[in-house]
Amino acid sequence: MKRILVTGAGGQIGSWLVPALRDAHGEEKVIATDVRYLGPELSEGGPFQVLDATDAKGVGQAVMRHRADTVFHLAAILSAIGEKDPRLAWHVNMSSLQAVLEVAREQGCAVFTPSSIGVFGPLTPKDPTPQDTLMRPRTMYGITKVAGELLCDYYHDRYGVDTRGVRYPGLVSYGAPPGGGTTDWAVEIYHKAVEHGRYRCFLGPDTQLDMMYMPDAVRAAMAIMEADADRLVHRNAFNVTAMQLTPERLAAEIRVHLPAFEIEYEIDPVRQGIADSWPDRIDDSAARAEWDWAPAFDAAAMTADMLSHLKT
Ligand SMILES: NC(=O)c1ccc[n+]([C@@H]2O[C@H](COP(=O)([O-])OP(=O)(O)OC[C@H]3O[C@@H](n4cnc5c(N)ncnc54)[C@H](O)[C@@H]3O)[C@@H](O)[C@H]2O)c1
Secondary structure (H helix, E strand, O other), rough: OEEEEEEEEOOOOHHHHHHHHHHOHHHHHHEEEEOOEEEEEEEEHHOOOEEEOOHHHHHHHHHHHHHOOEEEEOOOOOOOHHHHHHHHHHHHHHHHHHHHHHHHHOOOOOOEOOEHHHHHOOOOOOOEOOOOOOOOOHHHHHHHHHHHHHHHHHHHHHHHHOEEEEEEEEEEEOOOOOOOEEEEEEHHHHHHHHHHOOEEEOOOOOOOEEEEEEEHHHHHHHHHHHHOOHHHHOOOOOOOOEEEEOOHHHHHHHHHOOOOOOOEEEOOOHHHHHHHHOOOOOOOOOHHHHHOOOOOHHHHHHHHHHHHHOOO
16 A cells, blocks of 8 residues: 545545545545545545546546555445435445446556445344355345445456455444444434433434444554455455444443433334344454454443543
């Protein structure tokens, strides 16, 4: 990784990953791109270009102009928005990935593509969910993520493109808001706890999902792209997790710092249905064995850090 292009750079992950990549590789080496103009931190802290990642020609020109050797492809439509507009999710998620992979094939780039626990469906073993298992998702988001994993493997096997990816769980961060996923509650809960002392959750109290704090998610993306290729048995995509949370459990963690915090429930059947089809706990032993993955934050450390940042 010497010169890097990031698509969808203004989202929840990109707004953390771009500064981390710029710190590690130099400001000028990392070009942030997104379909929309981003705030000054991302668009003025280094090279920035408005770029629709579904535009294969535009992606090709941007990679060539920047002389990028690595693409972090983050542009996508997430699970809850994807259920509102499935055709848009299919179009953006598949067309952009195909555009990036073709450009990578032509110009010899490595590609990081985040997959998701959304690849799993109601027939998948839920606890633990193995690395290699049945994947029959029922959401358009999940369908695009399974197809994306297969397409990335295909470009590696057929054309030798260095494609790598992780299946992220729900990601928790401050800064850029989450982009319309089923695990957004685990971000909103902190904001509402600090602002109002109470939160109305759209998932039921005992709905357990894998989660990760954003600094760990950023480390995972950078670590897998730097991993020794000879050690990789898998590529697209590795299960990674840091903790398993339910709304009740996270509320209890928040009460350690804000004892008066209250949580109530108003279940959204669409997002509850999606969450119920996802794993309770994924097994990330392949990532640990093949590229030494290990998270740094558990629920207590994440909660202390989130609340201290949001309070200030
Ligand atoms: N955040 C999570 O909890 C999570 C979990 C698992 C996987 N992921 C995956 O990680 C990736 C990034 O997720 P995120 O949370 O940052 O998403 P996000 O919704 O916060 O950000 C996506 C970004 O992509 C941009 N975008 C949308 N359409 C585009 C297009 N056609 N061309 C260029 N840019 C476009 C948006 O403007 C936005 O800035 C996605 O592939 C997502 O599926 C995220």
